Amino acid sequence: MPFNIGLSGLNAAQADLQTTGNNVSNSGTTGFKRSRAEFGDVFAQSFGGISQTAIGSGTRLQAVTQQFSQGRTEFTENGLDLAINGEGFFVLNDQGSTAYTRAGEFQVNRDGFLVNNQGQQLQGYPPQDPNTADPNFNTGQLEDIRLQTGAAPPNATTSVEALLNLRSDAEPPPEEPFNLNEPDTYNFSTSLTLYDSLGTARDASIYFVKGEEVGQWAAHVAVDGVADDTPYELTFDGSGSIESVDRIPPEVFVEFDNGANPLEFEIDFGGTTQYGGDFAVNDLNQDGFASGRLTGVDIDDSGVVFARFTNGQSTVLGQVAMANFTNPQGLEQLGNNNWAETFAAGEPVFAAPGTGNLGTIQSGALEASNVDIAQELVNLITAQRNFQANAQTISTADQVTQTIINIR
Template sequence: MPFNIGLSGLNAAQADLQTTGHNVSNAGTTGFKRSRAEFGDVFAQTFGGISQTAIGSGTRLQAVTQQFSQGRTEFTENGLDLAINGEGFFVLNDQGNTVYTRAGEFQVDRDGFLVNNQGQQLQGYPPQNASAADPEFNTGQLNDIRLQTGDADPQATGEIEALVNLRSDAENLDPALFDAADPDTYNFSTALTVYDSLGTARDANLFFVKTADLEWQAHARVEAGVDAAGDPVAFDAGPFDLSFNNSGTLEEPTTFNLTTPDFPNGAAGLDTELDFGGTTQFGGDFAVNDLSQDGFASGRLTGVDIDDSGVVFARFTNGQSRVLGQVAMANFTNPQGLEKLGNNNWAETFAAGDPVLAAPGTSNLGTIQAGALEAANVDIAQELVNLITAQRNFQANAQTISTADQITQTIINIR
C-alpha cells in the first residue's frame, strides 16, 4: 500500500509539473489562459461509508482547469489586432463550425474577410443601413465580416447652407442689370465646390444684389464644364428674394430650390436645397460665417477602424466612412466547462452552458480595444515557484517509496 500511495503522489507531482510547464511554454501566446492542476485525496469506501480509521490511498488528479482572469493589454501597430477588456470571446467560423477565442490577431485574406492566422473568419452582425449616421445592426444574424475594397459611391450635393452677413449700408443696384461676369452689377459674392451625381466637382458661385433697403436678391451660377464643341458651359439659377426685418434678421422664406439641367458629362442636374437661414443684414462688413454642402466625390479605401463597441468602419479618401459590421462576442455561464481545442480555440459543451451572443460592451460582455492584443495571464514568477513546489512534492513522494522499500527489506531480512 505505501508503494501505491507514493506512486499516486509521484503521478500527481508529475501532472503538476506538466501543467506548470505548459503555462510557462505559453507565456508568450496571445489570449492564453493559464491552467491549474486540481487534486483530491483517495479513500477506500466501506459498507455504510468511510471507516473512521481509514488512512487513505493517496491522491489523484481531478481536473486541469483554465483560469479566465484578464491578461494585460499590449498595444501593437496593427489596427486589426483586437483585445477584449472584460469577459467574453470572439466568435469564429471554422469551415462551418463555430469556435471561440480570446486571441485577436486578425488580418484580411485575399477575399477581404477578417481572419486569424488559421484562416478562421471573424463573425459579426451586418448593418441594416450602412450609410446611416447611427446604423442599427441585425443582431439576429451572424455573418463573416468582410471589408469593402472597392470605391465608395459619390453623393450629389443635396443641400447648400449659406450663412453670411450682408452690409446694411451697401449700395442699391438695379437687379435687371445683373451680370455674373460684371462685378459692378452685384454687391458681394462667394464660392464653394458642389458635386454632381457622378461625383465630379463643380465650382459654384453665389452673388448678392441689394435691390432696396432690407431687400436683396441672390443668384447662383454652377460651372458645368464644356459642351461637345469645347465651349464652357455654366448654369444660372435665381434670383432668390431675401427680405430682412428692421432687426437685420432674415424673414421667411429662407430656403430655396436650386435646380440645373443635366451636365454635359451625363450627370443628372442638381436638385439642391439652398438654405440662407441665419443670414443677416447688419452694419458690419460682408462676412461668410458658414458655407457648406453635403455632396462628395467617390473615394478609395484608406483604412479600417474598429471602435470599443466593435463597430467596423471603412475610411475613404473622400473623407467618408462606411459601416461594415459589428464584431459579435459570446459568453458562457461556465467558461471552465469549454472544450479546449488548442490553437487558442474553445468549443461549446453542455457543461459550459449555451452561448450568449451580443455586441461588445452590452450585458456582461467586455469592450474591444483595437490596435492591441491580450497577453497570456501567466505570471512567470508564480509559475517558477510552482515548479519548485512540484519538484519538492515529487522528491518527497519518491522518499515515501524509498522508505517503504527499506521497511520491506527489513521484514524480509528477519530470521
Template sequence: MGFQQGLSGLNASSKNLDVIGNNVANANTFGAKTARAEFADVYAAAMNGTGAGNIGIGVALSTVAQQFSQGNITTTENALDLAINGSGFFQIANVVRDPNAAPNATPQMDGAPMYSRNGQFKVDRNGFIVNNQQQVLLGYMADTNGIIAPQQARPIQLPTAGINPQATSGVQLEFNVDSRAAVTGPTATNINFNDPTSYNNATSVTMYDSLGQDVAVTYYMQKTAANTWNVYATASGTPLRTDGGGNPAPVATINFPTTGGNPTATGGGNIQYFMGGGGTSTDGRIPLDIPATTRPDGGTTLPITGVDLNMGSATQYGTVFGVTNLTQNGFAPGQLVGVTIDDSGVVMARFSNGQSRAAGQVELATFRNPQGLQPIGGNAWIGTFASGDPTLSVPGSGNMGVLQAGALEESNVDLTGELVNMITAQRNYQANAQTIKTQDQVLQTLVNLR
C-alpha cells in the same frame, strides 16, 4: 503498502508540472489564459459504507481549471489588432468557400462558432477579417447605407469594391451678410460676375452629379435695398437662371427681418425663390436644378436636379461677411484606404474620397461558466454543456467588455508565480519519491528477517 499513495503522488506532481510548463510556454501568447491543476484526495470505499480505515489511498487530478482573469493590454501599430477590456470572447469560425462562387460571396461556416480572446486579425484577399488560422471574425454586417441592425452573426467583410458616388441632393449654406454694406444692385444688367463692384459677397461649394463628377457652384450675394439681398448662382461659370434677355437673374431674394435675424424668424422675413415653380419659402429651403455643364478638362457633367438649398440660418448683422457653415451631401467614388474600429465594435471603412461608412459590428459572447469551455488549441475554445449557451451582444452593452483597437491582450500568466509553483511541484515530486523509497526500505527489512 504505501507504494500506491506514492505513485499517485508522483503522477499528480508530474501532471502539475505539465500544467505549469504549459503556462510558462504560453507566457507570451496573446489571449492565452493560465491553467491550474486542482487535485482531490482518494479514499477506499468500505463494505456497506462502514469501516474505521481513515487512511487515504492517494491523490487524483480533479480538473485543470483555466483562469479567465484579465490580461495586460499592450498597444500595437495594427488597427485590426483588438483587445477586449472586460468580459467576452470573439466569435470566430472555420469556413468553406465555393471555388465557383464570386470573390465577395459570403462563405459558409463549417461547424459551430469558436471563441477566442486573441485579437490578432487581418484582412484576407476577399476582404474578410480573419485570424492567423484563417478563421473569420463574426459580427453584424451593415447595409449599403452603413446602417447596422442586430442579426445572426456572420463573417464580417470589408467593402473592397469601394463606395459608389452620390449625387448632391442637399446644400446647407449658413452665412452672415453685413447690414452696413452699400447697395450694389440691381443695375441695367443686374450683375456682372467679373466685376466685384456689382455684388457684395460670394462663396463657392463643390457639388457632384450621379457619376461623381464635380461641379463648382458659386453663390453671389447682392444687396438691392435695406434688408433685401438677391442671391445669384453659377455652375462652372454658367448662370443657373437668366432673364428674358439672357442676362443673369437671381435664384432667390432674401428679405431679412428688421431685427437682422434668420429670414424665417418672426419679424417679416422670408425667402422668395424663382426656380422650381417659384414661391416663398417658409423654412429657408429653396429648390435648385443644376444643368449639364462643361468641365475645365472638356468633359460634360450630368444635370443635378432637385437640390435642396437651405439658407434658413442666414443672418444680417452689423459685422463683416462670413460663412459659418457650407456643406453638401454628394461625393465622388472612392476606394477603401483604411479601417478603424471603435470601442463598441463598429467597423468604420475610410475611403479615398474622404467618406467614412460603417461596414459592420463585432459581436461578443459571454458564458455563465467560462471555465466549462473546452480548449481546442489555436487560442480558441468551444462551448460545452458545462459552459452553457453563449449570451451574445455588442461590446460595451450589458456585462460585455469594450474593445480597444490597436491593442492586444497579453497572456495572464504570472511568470514569477509559475516558477515558484514549479519549485514547489519539484519538491512534492521528490517527497513522493521519498515515500516510495522509504516503503521499499521497510519492505526490504521485512524480507530480510530470519
C-alpha cells in the same frame, strides 16, 4: 499499499509539473489562460468499515481547469488587433463550425474578410443601414465581417447651407441687369464646390445684388459659369434677421453632358444676416462628395467597424459579435487559442460588446497571457519537492519491505 500511495503521489507531482510547464511555455501566447491542476485524495473503504481507522490510498488528478482572469493589455500599431476588456469571447467561423477565442490577432485575407492567423473568419452583425451616422445592427444574424476594399460611391449635392452677412449699408450696383461677368452688376460673391451624381466636382458661385427696397437682396446662382435664370429673393427685417426667402421652384436645376443625372439642390439662407459689418462668409457647406478610396479601418469600443475613405466619408461595415458562457471553465480546448462549446459550459449567449456582462473592445491592442512567471517558478519548485518526497515514500517502503524479508 505504500508503493501505490507513493506512485499516485509521483503521478500527481508529474501532472503538476506538466501543467506548470505548459503555463510557462505559453507565457507569451496571446489570449492564453493559465491552467491549474486540481487533485483529490483516494479512500478505499468497504461497506461497514470503520472510517476512524481508514487510511487513504493516495491522490489522483481530478481536473486541469483554466483560470479566466484578465490578461494585461499590450498596445500595438495594428488597428485590426483587438483586445477584450472584461468577459466574453470573439466568435469565429471555422469552415462552418463555430469556435471561440480571446486572441484578437486579426488581418484581412485576399477576399476582404477579417480572419485570424488560422484563416478563421471573425463573426459580426450586419448594419441595417450602413450610410447612417448611428446605424442599427441586425443582432439576430451572425455573418463574416468583410471590409469594403473598392471605391466608395459618390453622393450628389442636394442641399447647401449658407451663413453669411450682407452689409446693411450697401448700395444697389451701378449697372444692371445682373451679369456674372460684369462686377458692376452685383455687390458681393462667394463660391463653393458641388458634386454631381458621378462625383465630378462642379464650381458654383453665389452673387448677391442689393435691391432698391430696404432689406431686399437677390442671390443669383451659377454652376460651371452658367447662371440660373431665377434668383433667390431675400428679405431682412429691421433687426437684420432673414424674414423671407422666395424662389419658385425653390431648387436649382442644372444639367450636364457627362452622363450624370441633373443636379438639383436647394440653398438654405436661414442663417444669413444683414448687419452693419462687412460682408462675411461665416459658413458655407454642402452634402455632396466625390468617390473615395479606402484609407483605413477603425473599430470602436462597442465593436463597430468603420471604413474610412479619401473623400472624408466613413461607412459602417458591421459590429463585432461576442459570446459568453455560464461556465467558461467547461469549454473544450481546441488548441491554437480556441475553445468549443460543451454541455458543461452551457449555451452561448451572443450580444454586442459592452452589453450585459460582456466586456468592451480595445482596438490596436492585444490581451497577453495571464501567466505570472514568478508564481509559476514557485509552483515548479513546489512540484519538484512533492515529486522528491513521494519518491522518498517509495524508497522508505522498499527499505521496510527488505527489512521484513531479511527477518529470520
